[in-house]
Amino acid sequence: MSATTATMPRPDFIHVEDYNFWYGQNQVLFDIDMEIPECQVTALIGPSGCGKSTLLRNMNRMNDLIDGVSHKGDIRLNGTSLYDPDVEVISLRKRVGMVFQKYNPFAKSIYENVVFSLRVAGRGKRCELDETVERSLKDAALWDEVKDRLHDSAFGLSGGQQQRLCIARAIANQPEILLMDEPCAALDPLATLKIEELITTLKKQFTIVIVTHNMEQATRCSDRTAFLYMGKLVEYGDTLQLFGNPKQKDTEAYISGRFS
Amino acid sequence: MPGPDAKKPDPKRFEVSRNTLLFDRFMGWFIRFGGIAVIIAVIGIFFFIAKVAVPLFRSANVEQSGSVEAGVVPPVIGVDERGEMPFLYEGGSKLTFLNFVDQSTKELTVPGLKDAVITAYAFDTVRQRLTYGLEDGRVGSFLINYERKFNEDATGSWLEPAVIEEPVFTVEHGEGPVTAVSYGDASDPDDPSGARLIVVKRGEGQKASVSVIKLMMKKGLIGTAKLRMVGQTDLSSKLSGEAAMVRASSNGTMILVVSKNGDIDYFARDVLEVNKVQTFHPFEGEVPQQVDLLYGGVSIILTSRDGQQQQWSLFRESAESVRTFGMVKEFPPLPKGAVVFSNSLRNRSFIAGAGNYLSLRYSTSGDVRWEQQVDYKPVAGIIDGKSKHLIVAGDDGVIHRYQVNDPHPEASPKAFFGKVWYEGGMGAKYQWQSTGGSSDFEPKFSLMPLIFGSLKGTFYALLFSIPVALLAAVFSAAFLPLSVKRVIKPMMEIMASLPSVVLGFLAAFWLAPVLQYRVPSVMLMILMVPLSVLMIGYCWGRLPVVLRNRLDGGQEWMLVLPVMFLFGWLGWILGPVVEGWFFVYTDSSSGKQIADFTMWWPQATGMAFEQRNSLVVGFMMGFAVIPVIFTIAEDALSNVPKSLTAASAALGANRWQVVWTIMLPVASSGIFSALMIGFGRAVGETMILVMAAGGTPVMEGNIFNGMRTLAANIAIELPEAAVGSTHYRTLFLSAVVLFILTSVMNTLAEVLRQRLRERNKIV
Ligand SMILES: Nc1ncnc2c1ncn2[C@@H]1O[C@H](COP(=O)(O)OP(=O)(O)OP(=O)(O)O)[C@@H](O)[C@H]1O
Ligand SMILES: [Mg+2]
Numbered sequence A: 001m002s003a004t005t006a007t008m009p010r011p012d013f014i015h016v017e018d019y020n021f022w023y024g025q026n027q028v029l030f031d032i033d034m035e036i037p038e039c040q041v042t043a044l045i046g047p048s049g050c051g052k053s054t055l056l057r058n059m060n061r062m063n064d065l066i067d068g069v070s071h072k073g074d075i076r077l078n079g080t081s082l083y084d085p086d087v088e089v090i091s092l093r094k095r096v097g098m099v100f101q102k103y104n105p106f107a108k109s110i111y112e113n114v115v116f117s118l119r120v121a122g123r124g125k126r127c128e129l130d131e132t133v134e135r136s137l138k139d140a141a142l143w144d145e146v147k148d149r150l151h152d153s154a155f156g157l158s159g160g161q162q163q164r165l166c167i168a169r170a171i172a173n174q175p176e177i178l179l180m181d182e183p184c185a186a187l188d189p190l191a192t193l194k195i196e197e198l199i200t201t202l203k204k205q206f207t208i209v210i211v212t213h214n215m216e217q218a219t220r221c222s223d224r225t226a227f228l229y230m231g232k233l234v235e236y237g238d239t240l241q242l243f244g245n246p247k248q249k250d251t252e253a254y255i256s257g258r259f260s
Numbered sequence B: 001m002p003g004p005d006a007k008k009p010d011p012k013r014f015e016v017s018r019n020t021l022l023f024d025r026f027m028g029w030f031i032r033f034g035g036i037a038v039i040i041a042v043i044g045i046f047f048f049i050a051k052v053a054v055p056l057f058r059s060a061n062v063e064q065s066g067s068v069e070a071g072v073v074p075p076v077i078g079v080d081e082r083g084e085m086p087f088l089y090e091g092g093s094k095l096t097f098l099n100f101v102d103q104s105t106k107e108l109t110v111p112g113l114k115d116a117v118i119t120a121y122a123f124d125t126v127r128q129r130l131t132y133g134l135e136d137g138r139v140g141s142f143l144i145n146y147e148r149k150f151n152e153d154a155t156g157s158w159l160e161p162a163v164i165e166e167p168v169f170t171v172e173h174g175e176g177p178v179t180a181v182s183y184g185d186a187s188d189p190d191d192p193s194g195a196r197l198i199v200v201k202r203g204e205g206q207k208a209s210v211s212v213i214k215l216m217m218k219k220g221l222i223g224t225a226k227l228r229m230v231g232q233t234d235l236s237s238k239l240s241g242e243a244a245m246v247r248a249s250s251n252g253t254m255i256l257v258v259s260k261n262g263d264i265d266y267f268a269r270d271v272l273e274v275n276k277v278q279t280f281h282p283f284e285g286e287v288p289q290q291v292d293l294l295y296g297g298v299s300i301i302l303t304s305r306d307g308q309q310q311q312w313s314l315f316r317e318s319a320e321s322v323r324t325f326g327m328v329k330e331f332p333p334l335p336k337g338a339v340v341f342s343n344s345l346r347n348r349s350f351i352a353g354a355g356n357y358l359s360l361r362y363s364t365s366g367d368v369r370w371e372q373q374v375d376y377k378p379v380a381g382i383i384d385g386k387s388k389h390l391i392v393a394g395d396d397g398v399i400h401r402y403q404v405n406d407p408h409p410e411a412s413p414k415a416f417f418g419k420v421w422y423e424g425g426m427g428a429k430y431q432w433q434s435t436g437g438s439s440d441f442e443p444k445f446s447l448m449p450l451i452f453g454s455l456k457g458t459f460y461a462l463l464f465s466i467p468v469a470l471l472a473a474v475f476s477a478a479f480l481p482l483s484v485k486r487v488i489k490p491m492m493e494i495m496a497s498l499p500s501v502v503l504g505f506l507a508a509f510w511l512a513p514v515l516q517y518r519v520p521s522v523m524l525m526i527l528m529v530p531l532s533v534l535m536i537g538y539c540w541g542r543l544p545v546v547l548r549n550r551l552d553g554g555q556e557w558m559l560v561l562p563v564m565f566l567f568g569w570l571g572w573i574l575g576p577v578v579e580g581w582f583f584v585y586t587d588s589s590s591g592k593q594i595a596d597f598t599m600w601w602p603q604a605t606g607m608a609f610e611q612r613n614s615l616v617v618g619f620m621m622g623f624a625v626i627p628v629i630f631t632i633a634e635d636a637l638s639n640v641p642k643s644l645t646a647a648s649a650a651l652g653a654n655r656w657q658v659v660w661t662i663m664l665p666v667a668s669s670g671i672f673s674a675l676m677i678g679f680g681r682a683v684g685e686t687m688i689l690v691m692a693a694g695g696t697p698v699m700e701g702n703i704f705n706g707m708r709t710l711a712a713n714i715a716i717e718l719p720e721a722a723v724g725s726t727h728y729r730t731l732f733l734s735a736v737v738l739f740i741l742t743s744v745m746n747t748l749a750e751v752l753r754q755r756l757r758e759r760n761k762i763v
Helices: A003-007 A052-058 A089-095 A110-114 A116-120 A126-139 A159-171 A189-202 A215-221 A239-244 A249-255 B018-057 B413-417 B448-478 B482-496 B500-516 B519-542 B557-582 B597-605 B614-638 B642-650 B655-684 B687-692 B710-720 B726-760
Strands: A014-023 A026-036 A041-045 A069-077 A096-099 A177-181 A207-211 A224-229 A232-238 B061-069 B076-078 B087-089 B094-098 B105-109 B118-124 B129-134 B138-150 B157-165 B178-185 B196-202 B209-219 B225-234 B243-248 B254-259 B264-270 B273-280 B290-293 B299-303 B309-316 B323-331 B340-343 B349-354 B357-362 B367-373 B378-383 B389-394 B398-405 B584-586 B593-595
Touching (some): A026 A224, A041 A052, A041 A215, A052 A177, A052 A207, A089 A096, A110 A116, A116 B655, A159 A177, A159 A189, A189 A207, A189 A215, A224 A239, A232 A239, A232 A249, B061 B367, B105 B157, B129 B178, B138 B178, B138 B196, B178 B254, B196 B254, B254 B290, B264 B323, B273 B323, B299 B340, B299 B349, B349 B378, B448 B482, B448 B655, B448 B710, B448 B726, B500 B614, B500 B687, B557 B593, B584 B597, B614 B655, B642 B655, B655 B726, B687 B710
Parallel strands (some): A041 A207, A041 A224, A096 A177, B178 B243
Antiparallel strands (some): A014 A026, A224 A232, B061 B398, B087 B094, B094 B105, B118 B129, B138 B157, B178 B196, B209 B225, B243 B254, B264 B273, B290 B299, B299 B309, B309 B323, B340 B349, B357 B367
């Protein structure tokens, strides 16, 4: 983005303002109001079905692809609204990468999966592609496992490997913001650790929003944590403070595992 | 550990219920049975159709069915229509009739020939007329008439032969005895006024001459018509050499004189004139052993002494020239030449043979239907009127009778799939013409024009419908909002259910006349509508985002549609203007310049312009094919998992890139199926083609003329074809071809589809 942010990280890099969201008649998000700071990792936690994925998917307008959705309120990215009339959704999505809750590689080779975002952007120079593939796969802790079969089908990989491939794919074009929806749900502890390391390295350049059901993970790698419950933002604050000293009863109940 | 009194779980809880098992097994068998039944049904249909077509490929079955000791070796042999009672003639006043039914013989004497010295004679099988020439230079003829008589209680019947004498004429020209005669007769029972002629050769060597006696049936003063001579023409001065044989065609319009140096002079009779048209040289200076006209009177079969056999036919070298003879085909050689020759009066087959060999041949295809070595030397032979029997006189004094069973002489692989030089044609070609006006019509059974027509119709239909249907499917699956899609899809399905007879009717009586004078408009529309859409797309991409975001994704059609209509309308309006610029036709007689595409096209390309043409067919078949392709392709595209399209969108792909890189590859096998089903629909489509394709079986890719397809041809001709006839069976053969065509295409497509699916399968 602009040069000013490089010097001073914005505390309200992503600003969700009184955000309400409906799937058809069904309201899923209620008056969400939160500021996500630049170059930090923000974790979204909450019980299943509380609207974490929905909130995340609204940050790059992925929900536009679904018929019959509506919203009220606003989400601002670095000061400009996502819904501004002069926002081009395609370039917005290039700035805001996303890793989905369910891994979904394309029916292409590993290599082509990783460079997909470059290809659709019309960048097809061989050396740049090769470089990107190696960097992204290394960042996603997958390089050593696949470097000898880059041109094999992505479906030949295990579930966890496919998820890491999706992460590599999402970071190939080096987006400003990375939205990760339970990226480690299908991974073994070692790979999880690698992804967490990746998140820690990436946050130097990027702003990361991560959805997780894993409290340890949230404590380990996030700077701030938001607790959502039934579509409402119950509590939002410093990770250490939220876990160590939750202000709300629901938060405390959730993090101590009394309901899920 | 549950105590003894704890409620025990049901011990059967791991068992599958009997009903489930039974149902499962039943369904398994039911589905298997259904599948096998379908396969059996399809194969059964195939075999049923094929079974009807198979007899076409059987060769002739000729079997000896009796012989009679005659004790003579007759030069002329004739027979009644059913091959029951042949007669022998040895050049006197006596005719010997042999009855093959009861083995009796009967002799008849021609009263007028009692004391005559007969020096030449010829027998014409068409009229059953024996023509003779006398030593004193007179010629005459008599007819042999077989009458069927019945017992009084009608329990039995027999043939009663009789001789009907005809007038005798004196040849004015030349001198010496008559040495060769031939009689041509155009009259028939309905019109006895037809012209007749007798070609006569008199004398031998230096003094030989050939003249023609022209005859006419004329009403006398008393009332009854009488055969009168209307003139004689001396041909001697026009001959290439001394005549060896003279031949008049049965219809009396044509005279052939074979000279001893091997040249053949061809004269045509035109009412009172006899004019020389052509001299041709079949076997390089050698006198042919046998020259005879074939049934239909436009072809001759010639055989040389060493056994070469050729067919020469009358045809025009170019559209303007007169019809002359040219060699159209060579038959397989006959080892000993042809002493015996007789042609069928039903079709183009003939029998020829000499020195132990007998061969039954079919001239159209040049096929040998039957050939056999016999243990006698044939000297004369004849095919009966129904082409069911062959009577052959041998040098052993025995008359042999053969039963001929050759119901489909016209059929052969070459006739169906090869180029054949038909009588009157300007060269060998593929042609379909199953029925004609007269009984001597030569049927033309090449399936190639029909196969070509099927492929041509399919090609133009798919050329139009594949782009439209696929683009529509992509647009609907990837761009249109659900609310619009919900309206479009059922509409397309209604379109698919339009009866094709309605489409055909519309095509023939509305679209074809409208399009006929609007071809430039249509061309302009085909060009302008897609271009306008591309142009809009380009401009749209250039607009500031603020404006573009005004329209929700998928609503752009509201903008595109009016522009498309506008440009379509513009194309329609501007068509005549463009016609005036580019399609100006120069009238050859007046030199006037007229802007008219329908005239310009034939002048510029040499190809025909018809009202009912491939363009019309392509459009209307498109209506039948588009919904089929659209519906299946749309389903395939819509079924591409949302997770994949979402993933690519999240990576910054625009909608078109999502379609191109993700949806199309994943849906490719489904789209391929859609195309194949569309292809099948187009190949098998019948009604539209029957009504709007013009129906001429031509083999031209020309978009502005029509076609006749296999399916349409079956629909048109099968109701008229006599069951069991060659025509009928050939139509079944064309159905087999259609069947094979579609199943080969489908198999190929299925293999390709499986490959595609393998390559693009998701998990
Ligand atoms: N495409 C959709 N259409 C309609 N309703 C939806 C859709 N996606 C999600 N919902 C509903 O919105 C609510 C929130 O869903 P969401 O996926 O955001 O939950 P989540 O917090 O991510 O849960 P999980 O932890 O199980 O992933 C749920 O009640 C769900 O049923
Ligand atoms: Mg979720």
